[in-house]
Amino acid sequence: MPLTTRLATFDDIPVLQQLIALSVRGLSTDYNTPGQIESAIKYIFGIDTQLIIDGTYYVAQMDETIVGCGGWSKRNTLYGGDQHKTAEDPLLDPELDAARIRAFFVHPDWARQGIGRHIMEVCENAAQSNGFKSFQLGATLPGVPLYQAMGYQPVEHIEQLMPNGEILPIVKMYKVLQ
Template identity: 70%
Template sequence: MVRPATFSDISYLRQMIALSVRGLSTNYYTDAQIESAIKYIFGVDTQLIIDGTYYVVEKEGVIAACGGWSKRNTLYGGDQHKEVEDPLLDPVTDAARIRAFFVHPDFARQGIGRVLITACEDAARANGFTVMELGATLPGVPLYEAMGYTALERLDPVLPDGEVLGVVRMRKVF
């Protein structure tokens, strides 16, 4: 079941995001990169909850995944990655964003990510967007490619502790 995320979900989501990254990224990033990314980038973006564009998927009575779409400028990162409210995007000229997707390792590879991405794409289309963009982590690239996203460029942000995290900017046109 897909439902909008609420502020009461945040505490659990923070824990689940860390489990997701630690459990599903080990073949793509070093332990130091994973821990740095959890500290500096990966997390809940509360602006998405305020906007009503961040969702959770419940399965077997627990939150199995979270993710959303955004009508704002930020491409990736949680609250710790930005300082001000993002400006709104124009659906006529800008691409909506797929943001902050994480699946609990116990529920990986069960189609939950696809369900969540489809819900986000449908909502973005209903809001007038015809293009989606995202900053994909390396473990997410195969899923996004399977869903019709193409890689535009490799981003390698340097985190405050000097770790470099591989991220791929991707796009899909409806």
């Protein structure tokens, strides 16, 4: 079955929300506590609809089955879905700022088969076509190995406090195009 990638639409949101929860619950257990996982799903992970509006969020499919998602952004927000945003999200200047790599999730049944890497390449190419020369992301611990393999370097460790007191470790990572 060939892997295809297309822009996400608002009609995809219910399936993507389910995929995100499955991905986090299935792939984070070696890195996060059950409390961190459930809190992150509730308070941080989800769809940032601005990415869909901007045409920078993608779904990966095997036949008609959505097996992964991820995007890039020309806006300031580094991570989090609509429920995590509290302020306006200004546009970045590609001459000065790094594009944001955002909201990557792969269904656990399809993990470690190149889907995340494929979506990452689509995103990096699209951001580069829009004038960006560097990339920044906020990685959860399960994603760090993929991002490091793709040339991202950790620059800061963040402890994201959630409203219920749980803390989610995030690694801020950066990559400059050669």
